[in-house]
Amino acid sequence: MTKIIIIGGGASGLMAAVMAARRGADVTVLEHQSACGKKILATGNGKCNLTNTHIYPGAYRSHAPGAVAEVLGRFTVEDTLDLFSGLGLYTREKNGWVYPYSQQARTVLQILLTEIGHLGVDVRTQVHIQKIFPDTSGRGQWRLCTDSGIYRGDAVILAAGSKASNLPGADGSGYQLAKSLGHKICPVLPALVPLVGEGDHFEQWAGVRMDARITLRLDGKDVQEETGEVQMTGYGVSGIPVFQLSRYAVEGLHEKKRAELSLDLFPSLDVQGLEDLLRGKKAQSPHKDWTAVLMGIFPEKISRIAARPAQPRRIARKLKDWKIPIKGWQDYTYAQVCMGGVDLQQVDPRTLESRLHKGLYFAGEILDVDGACGGYNLQWAWSSGAVAGRAACRRKKRDRKGSP
Numbered sequence: 001m002t003k004i005i006i007i008g009g010g011a012s013g014l015m016a017a018v019m020a021a022r023r024g025a026d027v028t029v030l031e032h033q034s035a036c037g038k039k040i041l042a043t044g045n046g047k048c049n050l051t052n053t054h055i056y057p058g059a060y061r062s063h064a065p066g067a068v069a070e071v072l073g074r075f076t077v078e079d080t081l082d083l084f085s086g087l088g089l090y091t092r093e094k095n096g097w098v099y100p101y102s103q104q105a106r107t108v109l110q111i112l113l114t115e116i117g118h119l120g121v122d123v124r125t126q127v128h129i130q131k132i133f134p135d136t137s138g139r140g141q142w143r144l145c146t147d148s149g150i151y152r153g154d155a156v157i158l159a160a161g162s163k164a165s166n167l168p169g170a171d172g173s174g175y176q177l178a179k180s181l182g183h184k185i186c187p188v189l190p191a192l193v194p195l196v197g198e199g200d201h202f203e204q205w206a207g208v209r210m211d212a213r214i215t216l217r218l219d220g221k222d223v224q225e226e227t228g229e230v231q232m233t234g235y236g237v238s239g240i241p242v243f244q245l246s247r248y249a250v251e252g253l254h255e256k257k258r259a260e261l262s263l264d265l266f267p268s269l270d271v272q273g274l275e276d277l278l279r280g281k282k283a284q285s286p287h288k289d290w291t292a293v294l295m296g297i298f299p300e301k302i303s304r305i306a307a308r309p310a311q312p313r314r315i316a317r318k319l320k321d322w323k324i325p326i327k328g329w330q331d332y333t334y335a336q337v338c339m340g341g342v343d344l345q346q347v348d349p350r351t352l353e354s355r356l357h358k359g360l361y362f363a364g365e366i367l368d369v370d371g372a373c374g375g376y377n378l379q380w381a382w383s384s385g386a387v388a389g390r391a392a393c394r395r396k397k398r399d400r401k402g403s404p
C-alpha cells in the first residue's frame with residue numbers, strides 16, 4: 001500500500017487526502033494548527049464561495065499559465081461539483097459564483113472531514129515539521145522530522161498554503177520547506193488585498209460604500225478596469241473590485257511603477273450628462289449650496305469632498321475621474337491570497353510531482369498561482385489537490401514498472 005504524507009490540512013490537502021485514500025493509499029495528514037481547514041471557514045465571509053462555473057483565461061495568474069490550464073483541465077469545475085455533490089453537498093449559484101446551499105463554509109469543511117474520517121485518513125494536528133529528507137536509497141522514500149517524531153512515506157504532498165490571512169497557520173513555512181529541497185520560489189506578495197492611497201483625506205470618506213467603475217493606471221497607462229462596490233477606508237480603498245485590481249497594482253508598485261486608481265462614481269452618465277444632471281438639480285433648488293445638491297444623489301461624505309470646486313463642470317469631472325495615487329498595499333493579514341510561490345516550471349503539471357525529487361508533490365496556493373475573487377482560488381486548491389493526490393498514490397505502481 002502506498003504511504004502518503006500530506007503536509008497541511010487545508011483545502012488542497014484535504015482534497016488530496018480524499019483522492020489518495022479512495023484509491024487505497026495509506027494517508028496521513030500533518031497539520032501544524034489545532035484543527036484542519038481553518039481558512040476554509042473564513043472563505044466567502046464565512047459562506048465559502050467554493051468555485052465558479054465561468055472559468056476564463058484571465059482568472060488565473062502565474063509564470064506558467066499553461067501548467068495551470070493543464071491542472072484545471074485534469075480536475076475540472078464539473079468534476080469538483082460532482083465530487084461535492086456525491087459527498088452530499090447541495091449548492092447554490094449566482095452569476096457563476098457557487099456556494100453551499102447552507103451559506104456556511106462549515107458545511108464544506110465538515111463534508112470533507114467526514115469523508116476523510118470514513119476513508120480512515122490519519123489526521124495529526126499540532127505537528128511541526130522540522131525537516132524533510134528524501135531517502136538516499138533513491139527509491140522515492142521520504143522521512144519527515146517533526147516535534148512529535150519521525151514520519152515515513154513513499155510520497156509527500158506539500159499543501160501548506162500561503163502567507164495570506166490573519167490565521168496563525170498561514171506563516172509561509174511551506175515555502176521554506178520547498179526551498180530546503182532546492183525548489184525555486186517566485187517572489188511572494190499579497191494579492192486580493194486592500195490598497196493604500198497617498199494623501200491625508202481618506203479619513204473624510206472612511207465607511208462609505210459605493211458602486212463604481214474603477215480603473216488601474218500604471219505609469220499613466222490604463223491596465224485593468226473593474227466594476228462593483230468600492231469600500232472607502234481610512235487608508236484608501238477596499239472591496240471586491242479593488243481586490244481584483246490589487247494584484248496588478250501590487251506587482252506594478254513592486255516593479256517601481258507609478259500606480260493610480262481612477263474611480264468613476266457615476267458610470268451610467270458621461271461627464272456632460274452628469275454635469276447636466278447637477279445643473280438641473282441645482283436649478284430645482286437654487287437656495288441649496290453644492291454640498292446639499294450633491295447629497296440628493298451621493299453619500300454625504302462624498303458630497304462634502306466633491307463639492308469643493310463649487311462648479312458643476314469640475315464637480316462632474318471629479319466624480320467621473322476621482323484619482324487616487326496608490327502608495328502601497330495592506331499586509332498579508334488583510335490579503336486573501338498571495339501571488340508567487342513554488343515555481344511551476346520545476347513541477348510536472350500532469351501530476352504536480354517535483355521535477356527535482358521523485359515522490360514529492362505540491363498542491364494549492366503554495367504553488368505560483370493566484371486566482372481572481374469568485375471561487376477561483378478554492379477551485380485551484382481542489383484541482384491541484386485532486387491531481388497531486390491521484391498521482392501520488394500511483395507512485396509505487398509507476399516505480400515498479402520503471403516508468404516516469
Ligand SMILES: Cc1cc2nc3c(=O)[nH]c(=O)nc-3n(C[C@H](O)[C@H](O)[C@H](O)COP(=O)(O)OP(=O)(O)OC[C@H]3O[C@@H](n4cnc5c(N)ncnc54)[C@H](O)[C@@H]3O)c2cc1C
Nearest residue numbers: 008010011012032043044049161165169364365375377378
Ligand atoms: C479571508 C479569506 C477569504 C477567502 N475567500 C475565498 C472564497 O470565498 N473563494 C475562494 O476561492 N478562495 C477564497 N480564499 C482563498 C482560499 O481560501 C485559498 O486560496 C485556499 O484555502 C488555499 O488552499 P490551500 O490548501 O493551498 O491552503 P490553506 O487552505 O491555507 O491550507 C494550508 C494548511 O496548511 C497548514 N500548514 C501551513 N504550514 C504548515 C506546516 N509547515 N506544517 C503543517 N501544516 C502547515 C495551514 O495551517 C493550513 O491548514 C479566501 C482566503 C481568505 C484568507
